[in-house]
Amino acid sequence: MASSIHDLARHLNISIGTVSRALNGRADVNADTRQRVLDAARQLNYAPNQSGRSLRQGATHxxxxxxxxxxxxxxxxxxxxxxxxxxxxxxxxxxxxxxxxxxxxxxxxxxxxxxxxxxxxxxxxxxxxxxxxxxxxxxxxxxxxxxxxxxxxxxxxxxxxxxxxxDFERAGEEAVDRLVARGHRRIAAIRPSLDLNFGYLFLDGYGKGLQRHGIEVDHELIADGFINEAGGYEVTPRVMLAKDPPTAIIFNNDAMALGGCKALAEMGMRPGQDIAVNVIVDTPLCRYFSPALTAFRPAxxxxxxxxxxxxxxxxxxxxxxxxxxxxxxxxxxxxxxxxxx
Amino acid sequence: MASSIHDLARHLNISIGTVSRALNGRADVNADTRQRVLDAARQLNYAPNQSGRSLRQGATHxxxxxxxxxxxxxxxxxxxxxxxxxxxxxxxxxxxxxxxxxxxxxxxxxxxxxxxxxxxxxxxxxxxxxxxxxxxxxxxxxxxxxxxxxxxxxxxxxxxxxxxxxDFERAGEEAVDRLVARGHRRIAAIRPSLDLNFGYLFLDGYGKGLQRHGIEVDHELIADGFINEAGGYEVTPRVMLAKDPPTAIIFNNDAMALGGCKALAEMGMRPGQDIAVNVIVDTPLCRYFSPALTAFRPAxxxxxxxxxxxxxxxxxxxxxxxxxxxxxxxxxxxxxxxxxx
DNA sequence: CGTTTTTCCGTAAACGTTTACGAGAACACA
DNA sequence: TGTGTTCTCGTAAACGTTTACGGAAAAACG
Incomplete structure (x- = not known):
């Protein structure tokens, strides 16, 4: 079924070497010959076998x-x-x-x-x-x-x-800036518990932001959860039960944010009204959630x-x-x- | 860098044929030899080159x-x-x-x-x-x-x-059933305009459903739009402007539904209150949208x-x-x- | 012990390419 | 005409496997 370079060469009364060179645009082949090869290749539906060329070239492309x-x-x-x-x-x-x-x-x-x-x-x-x-x-x-x-x-x-x-770090910082500018001082941070690197970067930025505004980091306001909706749902109440509860939360993941908002709703708190919510790394979900979530979007x-x-x-x-x-x-x-x- | 079957064979004072057979679990190789090959392969980090075996076997896996x-x-x-x-x-x-x-x-x-x-x-x-x-x-x-x-x-x-x-057909039918059961008789259908096959299947089911309830198909209530949010946004007003406007809409695509709901909102209509909305093929977006959209979910x-x-x-x-x-x-x-x- | 069967392994071809090498033909130049 | 250069192409090796084949050694059998 599949045609090989030999078929093509035979069909043209030409050597396989020349066929290959023609196809690969090498210089040492007559312009006329090249055209004939190209035409025949199209006509016979020939394209070089990938395994063959990978093997020879030592590259799989x-x-x-x-x-x-x-x-x-x-x-x-x-x-x-x-x-x-x-x-x-x-x-x-x-x-x-x-x-x-x-x-x-x-x-x-x-x-x-x-x-x-x-x-x-x-x-x-x-x-x-x-x-x-x-x-x-x-x-x-x-x-x-x-x-x-x-x-x-x-x-x-x-x-x-x-x-x-x-730039999770910068985003964390900007989120703090934004929330502080809107009057918040008690800002919680929720991030994935896995060793995922961006969780650390985010927290660095968060800490730096707080510091710049002279706000001390309160570890009761920081929580790690599994990186999905259930994780957010589970862990959000934890920061809300702090002695001095937050008035804003920054979520480091959209799925966790959605779970968190569910938990907040069950506690009778509406994002945007009773509590401020920001999320790092916007997805379409943030946009369509109600209320639509303020978020940081990557390209x-x-x-x-x-x-x-x-x-x-x-x-x-x-x-x-x-x-x-x-x-x-x-x-x-x-x-x-x-x-x- | 990469070790070949020859390296392995040389290292074991054995032929490459035997190595290959051992690795591929063929029967005609001594149990003892096989074990030695397996051990050596692990030790030398050897795994058969994919291009090589693809070429030989005529299958890329x-x-x-x-x-x-x-x-x-x-x-x-x-x-x-x-x-x-x-x-x-x-x-x-x-x-x-x-x-x-x-x-x-x-x-x-x-x-x-x-x-x-x-x-x-x-x-x-x-x-x-x-x-x-x-x-x-x-x-x-x-x-x-x-x-x-x-x-x-x-x-x-x-x-x-x-x-x-x-089963888009059945889903279309069920959606009609559901909406009729809830008192609707004027039910619109919005689907993608491309030649995507499911658009036709859906419409078949929709038509069959209407017919079963003795409702005549009104072509003013059927519209095609581009299969994205903008398409839904653009085309939804069209069915709403029918002489006898719909009280329910079935969307054949989640993105179009979201765009459609945006259009509805701008017309002052709230899904679930002023108009009923169903969507075929649920995605997380349907769930998090407000109001959460009734939808049909595939596994x-x-x-x-x-x-x-x-x-x-x-x-x-x-x-x-x-x-x-x-x-x-x-x-x-x-x-x-x-x-x- | 001779014969047959089984077990195990080495040899070599083949898969479809690309490419280094060399050689013939054509051409340029003096 | 002789020599050197340029174009163009064919030959053959190589990439790393798998596998058909055959043969030597071992085992089984009478």
Whole structure:
């Protein structure tokens, strides 16, 4: 069924070497011959077998995107990633690269899966999401020298890989600024309990913001919960029961915010009226929730494109004439003021 | 860097044939030898090069999932697909298959991309999403005999491929039942204007439902719009301006429903009070919208798993002893009654 | 002990490419 | 005409596997 380069060569009474060179745009082939090859290829529906060229070239021309669904994502499903993926894959496609998505089982350790991807040479490089503060995957990839980039920062590794993150720290600070400006002094912070790095960054910004306004950090106002709606629902009452309860809450995750608002509602508190709510990392959910939640929005699709560029710039095969280079960027979030504060 | 089967063989003073057989669990290898090979493989971090085995075996052990982002999805991004993908890839992974995601550019024709995937033998099979009523992709894959399955039905092809869909027809009918039971006789239907097949199925069910209750179809109450929020926003006023306006609306898409509700709000109508709203295909957005929208919910993650099973059952290499078979299923949706009707 | 069967392993071909190398033809130049 | 250069192409090796085949050794059998 599938036609090979031999069929094409035979059909043209030409050697396979010439066919290959013609197809790959090499200079040492007669313009006329090239045209004939191109025409015949189209006519016979020929395209070079990917496995064959991968094997010969030692490159698969594909990239793996690795994310780990959290437990309980089956219904909710991190809408965060889709626009990012759209951007990522669009830019990769411009360079003839395909995208593989490796998810792993929800909640299960991904290291084994990653090892297989690497050792098996399934892809040329990996893009890591859900970066943890200490991330085995980064350590591993660094150790074995496999090319990768990360969406999100980490303390692991030695910064020799490209990474793109959003400025959680600054967003945390800005949220505090905003809430203080609106008269709040008792501001709570709720973040995921996992080792996810952005939880720390957010809290740093939150602390810095408070400090700048001369407000002391009250640990009764900080809580960690599982990074989903149930987590937010469970943990929000905890800060509300502080001796001196908060008048505002910053949620470090949209799902947790939604769960938190449910808990607040059950306590008879309406966001935007009885309590102010901000959430870091806006998603469509924040917008459609009632009241619409004031949130900080990242430019996901451009981020996807950009991280693809950064990854490619770090790969010798794709880097420009100046050679490969490692770029690391932190992008600002845009405040979307809505009705919850 | 990467170790090959030759390294392993040399290290063990053994032939590469034996190593391969040991690794692949073939019977004709001494138990003792096998263990030594396995140990050495682990020790040397060896795993067979994927390109090599793909080339030799004529199978890539990966599947492509092909979806087409609609224009304007950059922020919203079809949350529908993530849980489905989680299920799909989980089941595929159980069989040692990897998942490739091919998106194409938003709004752009995917045929070229598909041809490349097929001719290049990038994957062993394809899963198609966003099936259209007449779908070139299905025609093409059928014609060239490339294995595939679809999420959603189509009129194209001759039903010789596995497909899994949700029962839009029945959901449309049930929505009518529900609304009639609640006293409505003037029920509008809003669906996407594209050739997406589910739009037709939905409308069939809607018509059948009306008929069963002796209500005549009024074409002033049916409208098509672009399948996003803007489309819903634009088209909803149109049905509201009918000579005899509707007291209920069924939306065939969550994004359109949200846009529609915005339009309704601007006309001073509150869903659940001044007008009833149902939406086919629930997403988290429906749940968090205010008022929470009554909607019909599919079991996305199980559907993903199931379609993977169905696809595998149709592939000779994975089918059981009874040989490959084509399964087609239509799954019911679960009504989630909320506050909008 | 001779014969047959079984167990185990090495050899080599094949999968479909790309590419280094070299060679013939055409051309330029003196 | 002789020499050097440029164009163009064919040859063959290599990428890392899997697997059909055959053969040697061991085991089973009478």
């Amino acid at each position: 594909s990239i793996a995107f690795m994310l780990q669904p959290h437990q309980g994502d089956q219904q909710y499903g991190e809408p965060f990633f889709i626009p990012f993926l759209i951007g990522l894959q669009a830019k990769l496609a411009e360079h003839g690269l395909d995208l593989m998505v490796v998810m792993g089982e929800p909640g299960k350790y991904q290291q084994e899966r990653l090892r297989r991807v690497v050792e098996t040479r399934l892809v040329d490089a990996v893009v890591l999401a859900n970066t943890r503060r200490e991330d085995d995957r980064i350590d591993y990839l660094g150790k074995v020298g496999f090319p990768f980039a990360t969406l999100g920062r980490s303390q692991s590794g030695d910064d020799t890989y490209p990474s793109l993150d959003i 996901l699709e451009p981020m996807g494109r950009r991280l693809a560029e950064m990854l490619l710039a770090s790969l010798p095969a794709f880097a420009g004439p100046e050679g490969p280079r490692v770029i690391r960027e932190v992008w600002p979030l845009e405040l979307v003021a809505r009705d919850s504060d | 990966s599947i492509a999932f092909m979806l087409q982002p609609h224009q304007g999805d950059q922020q919203y991004g079809e949350p529908f697909f993530i849980p489905f993908l989680i299920g799909l890839q989980a089941k595929l992974a159980e069989h040692g298959l990897d998942l490739m995601v091919v998106m194409g550019e938003p709004g752009k024709y995917q045929q070229e991309r598909l041809r490349r995937v097929v001719e290049t033998r990038l994957v062993d099979a394809v899963v198609l999403a966003n099936t259209r009523r007449e779908d070139d992709r299905i025609d093409y894959l059928g014609k060239v005999g490339f294995p595939f399955a679809t999420l959603g039905r189509s009129q194209s092809g001759d039903d010789t491929y596995p497909s899994l869909d949700i 996305l993650e199980p559907m993903g798993r199931r379609l993977a099973e169905m696809l595998l059952a149709s592939l000779p290499a994975f089918a059981g002893p009874e040989g490959p078979r084509v399964i087609r299923e239509v799954w019911p949706l679960e009504l989630v009654a909320r506050d909008s009707d």
